[in-house]
Amino acid sequence: MAVRDEQRERVLDALETHLLATGLSQASLRQLAAAAGVSDRMLLYYFADKAEVMAEVMARLADGMARRLSVAIPEGADLAPWTLAARAGRFVLEQEFLPYMRLWLEVVAAAARNEAPFADISRQVTQGFLGWIAQRLDQPPGPARDGLAAMILALVDGLILVEVGAGREHADAAIASLTAIAKAK
Amino acid sequence: MAVRDEQRERVLDALETHLLATGLSQASLRQLAAAAGVSDRMLLYYFADKAEVMAEVMARLADGMARRLSVAIPEGADLAPWTLAARAGRFVLEQEFLPYMRLWLEVVAAAARNEAPFADISRQVTQGFLGWIAQRLDQPPGPARDGLAAMILALVDGLILVEVGAGREHADAAIASLTAIAKAK
DNA sequence: CACCTCTTGTAGCAACCGCTACATATGCTA
DNA sequence: TAGCATATGTAGCGGTTGCTACAAGAGGTG
Numbered sequence: 001m002a003v004r005d006e007q008r009e010r011v012l013d014a015l016e017t018h019l020l021a022t023g024l025s026q027a028s029l030r031q032l033a034a035a036a037g038v039s040d041r042m043l044l045y046y047f048a049d050k051a052e053v054m055a056e057v058m059a060r061l062a063d064g065m066a067r068r069l070s071v072a073i074p075e076g077a078d079l080a081p082w083t084l085a086a087r088a089g090r091f092v093l094e095q096e097f098l099p100y101m102r103l104w105l106e107v108v109a110a111a112a113r114n115e116a117p118f119a120d121i122s123r124q125v126t127q128g129f130l131g132w133i134a135q136r137l138d139q140p141p142g143p144a145r146d147g148l149a150a151m152i153l154a155l156v157d158g159l160i161l162v163e164v165g166a167g168r169e170h171a172d173a174a175i176a177s178l179t180a181i182a183k184a185k
Numbered sequence: 186m187a188v189r190d191e192q193r194e195r196v197l198d199a200l201e202t203h204l205l206a207t208g209l210s211q212a213s214l215r216q217l218a219a220a221a222g223v224s225d226r227m228l229l230y231y232f233a234d235k236a237e238v239m240a241e242v243m244a245r246l247a248d249g250m251a252r253r254l255s256v257a258i259p260e261g262a263d264l265a266p267w268t269l270a271a272r273a274g275r276f277v278l279e280q281e282f283l284p285y286m287r288l289w290l291e292v293v294a295a296a297a298r299n300e301a302p303f304a305d306i307s308r309q310v311t312q313g314f315l316g317w318i319a320q321r322l323d324q325p326p327g328p329a330r331d332g333l334a335a336m337i338l339a340l341v342d343g344l345i346l347v348e349v350g351a352g353r354e355h356a357d358a359a360i361a362s363l364t365a366i367a368k369a370k
Numbered sequence: 371c372a373c374c375t376c377t378t379g380t381a382g383c384a385a386c387c388g389c390t391a392c393a394t395a396t397g398c399t400a
Numbered sequence: 401t402a403g404c405a406t407a408t409g410t411a412g413c414g415g416t417t418g419c420t421a422c423a424a425g426a427g428g429t430g
Contacts, residue, residue: 028416039379042378105293109290109291109294112287113207161339164296164297188406235389
């Protein structure tokens with residue numbers, strides 16, 4: 001059983017990279033297998049089926065995303081809403097994190113059509129985001145803070161829609177506006 | 186030639202509804218043909234290939250979206266940024282418009298991976314959005330207004346990511362926060 | 371040695387994909 | 401009436417999809 005478990009790890013590592021680089025559309029069994037350097041036959045020996053492969057690699061990606069976020073801005077930073085939004089927005093557009101956001105976009109799009117396992121992943125990651133924001137706001141817990149967190153999440157997630165649709169400059173311009181607002185307060 | 190053109194119209198009408206209801210994943214030639222009530226053979230008689238079908242129906246959808254938006258809030262409404270964001274956000278989550286936004290999400294996700302013809306459509310619609318917002322802001326033309334428009338676009342588009350990932354309540358909560366901010370000004 | 375589980379390869383299934391070859395029916399025009 | 405462009409159906413191509421049947425080597429245990 002040792003070989004199998006070892007291979008699962010190796011495969012999941014490779015697929016994390018592959019999915020970040022190419023997205024959900026390049027994720028047929030044969031493509032995944034090739035990216036992981038194994039045969040498709042073996043991929044289905046290591047994992048029960050494609051859904052299990054995707055669920056596990058998506059879970060890893062969600063972890064990676066959460067880890068990077070919590071390093072970027074530490075918990076309890078106690079930031080004003082606009083300041084937090086601007087800082088989070090800036091981080092989210094960084095070279096290192098952008099691939100996560102692009103993939104995240106595809107996951108939510110799939111979730112909007114109730115495609116398993118993306119609906120579950122999407123819910124879980126969104127909750128993580130909301131919590132991450134709430135814990136960094138200079139606001140007392142409660143519905144007001146939760147509403148602000150949801151608004152900031154919309155703003156930050158929306159930035160990559162702007163980035164994809166209108167280009168990096170417009171996303172940067174949006175952040176500049178945000179920064180100006182934060183300073184004016 | 187008359188029959189063919191007539192059928193093209195009929196087919197495009199049906200496909201607009203179909204895509205809004207089911208999304209890009211239910212858009213194989215055979216599925217599109219079935220939804221339009223013709224054979225797949227005939228679909229490729231009316232249109233050169235699948236790309237042409239998709240491009241034309243996406244163009245129609247973009248038109249429909251733009252038309253609904255310009256009716257919802259008239260041009261030159263001269264709204265303060267937060268007020269406009271709140272009103273646009275509320276409209277975008279309405280029963281009638283939500284399907285457009287879900288589909289829009291899929292289009293941008295596809296565009297993020299450079300899948301034709303979605304990259305073009307995505308750019309065009311985003312530009313339309315940005316212009317729509319700019320023309321309804323109580324701001325003089327210029328980089329500041331454009332930056333604000335980009336920020337509002339991120340906010341409004343991001344609302345459907347929140348809606349999909351966390352549910353309608355959270356999206357509504359975000360709008361409530363927005364409304365509170367608008368009033369406080 | 372014999373057996374048994376773990377691991378891997380070869381080959382192929384049925385379903386679907388976008389698209390096309392070919393025959394045929396229809397109706398207008400010369 | 402003959403011919404020709406338009407319109408439609410039947411059948412199928414080569415390719416990809418997720419998945420599986422089957423055989424066989426490897427390695428430990430009785």
